[in-house]
Amino acid sequence: MAPSEDDISIEEKRVYAGTAGRTDAYVATESGVVRVALSADKIGAFDMVARDEARDAAVLPRRDAPDILGVATAEGLRIAPVGDELAFETVAVEPVGSDPLVAVGVDRGAFLVARETGEIDRIELGDGDSEPTGASVGTVPEPSAIDGPLVAAGDGIYQVTGADRAELDAVGLDDARDVAGTGMPLAATGAGVYWLGNGWMTALSGDANAVAADGDGHAMAVVDGDLFVHGDGDDWDEATWTVADLPVAETPVALGYGPGVSVAVTDAGTLCVDAGDGWRHQVVGVRGVAGVALATVE
Numbered sequence: 001m002a003p004s005e006d007d008i009s010i011e012e013k014r015v016y017a018g019t020a021g022r023t024d025a026y027v028a029t030e031s032g033v034v035r036v037a038l039s040a041d042k043i044g045a046f047d048m049v050a051r052d053e054a055r056d057a058a059v060l061p062r063r064d065a066p067d068i069l070g071v072a073t074a075e076g077l078r079i080a081p082v083g084d085e086l087a088f089e090t091v092a093v094e095p096v097g098s099d100p101l102v103a104v105g106v107d108r109g110a111f112l113v114a115r116e117t118g119e120i121d122r123i124e125l126g127d128g129d130s131e132p133t134g135a136s137v138g139t140v141p142e143p144s145a146i147d148g149p150l151v152a153a154g155d156g157i158y159q160v161t162g163a164d165r166a167e168l169d170a171v172g173l174d175d176a177r178d179v180a181g182t183g184m185p186l187a188a189t190g191a192g193v194y195w196l197g198n199g200w201m202t203a204l205s206g207d208a209n210a211v212a213a214d215g216d217g218h219a220m221a222v223v224d225g226d227l228f229v230h231g232d233g234d235d236w237d238e239a240t241w242t243v244a245d246l247p248v249a250e251t252p253v254a255l256g257y258g259p260g261v262s263v264a265v266t267d268a269g270t271l272c273v274d275a276g277d278g279w280r281h282q283v284v285g286v287r288g289v290a291g292v293a294l295a296t297v298e
Contacts, residue, residue: 017119022297023258024082025273026069026265027265028054030288033071035086038261038294041275043282049086051080056103056145060111060125061062067295068125070111072101077113077123082295093134096121105181107160112151114143118150120158122165138168148181149211157187157200177208183215184236193221195236203236204228212255220244220262224249227264234294246272247281259293265289 012118022044032051035139037044056072063176067079073089073252076098096113103114111123120137142154149160156173175190185196188208194200206223213219217232227244230236246252250266257263261273269286272279 005125005241007019011094015028023261023273024295024297025072025256025258025263025265025288026057026059026293026295027271027273027284027289028071028077028145028291028293029269031286032289033057033069034284034286035269036282036284037297038258038263038273039108040261041273041277043280044226044295045275046271046282046284049080050088052078052292055101056291057085058104058106058146058291059293059295060106060109061098069293069295070106070113070254072104075101077101077104077109079125079175080183082297091123091125093108093123093132095119095136095168096123096134103146103151105151106292107149108165109144110165110200112137112146114140114146114151118143118153120146120160120168122160124250135164135166144176147176148185150179150181150185150187152179153175174279180211180213180219183217184219186211186213186219186221188221188223193223197236201236202232203250204238204241210255212251212257212261214257217261218257220255220264222252222255227252227255229262244274245281247279248272253289254292256292256294259296261294263292264280265292 023038025036033054035049060068069076077091078088080088100116105112118139140153145152149156150260161167178188180186187194188211193204193208208223210222219230228241250268252264253267254265264272272281
């Protein structure tokens, strides 16, 4: 069993971020957004950085400025530059406005958001000389997740296409709950986890609720309440997945990747992290976990 963070001294927690770099995990919950500082597999301080209900979170990378955290809320998309102090603002651009959102993702330098009513919209933040803009991409039934160009919906998977990224194509499956659009396309559905080869191919059978990938062949998926991990490689059939030995007997509900780290957050509000030497964990103390997004700070 991996060591609990109770085994890490307070002094270690104070100094680790300055010596090994820091990645922040932003956990979207029914109570707000909790930020958890990570350095490799060491878990440092955590705090509530937003107190409105958060339904999903995603991080928009930027080259010459801090990354942008986007949070899907009942009042629309809220954003803040990643850093020690987060100053959130609502991006109320048409056609999205301040409509309730259920999911947010990132595709080619812009946020993709899903409204409760099923509309999928693209939000470009612009630069210092231009205002944010919004554009409709299409509509799907019961959207549940967005990652890269992929959208999970009640009747399957959709993909954002077109030169202006304003088209939405149905690409198969049914009862989709989550998607991973980085690297090999993956989908979590009521029938299992699928990867996109010559059509959608079965990776794992069962009731799948979450999936994530890092773009380098690593992936995680939750199937029948267990966390499965895929090592790097081009094969995706069932034999290439193994069940993770998490340090807590809880069900993972949100998965994410950062530089060299895998993160799984459970339904009981425990954050687990693995940097290659086994899982560590920290009880964050929140319920209603809806998503997690990771950003490099240092």
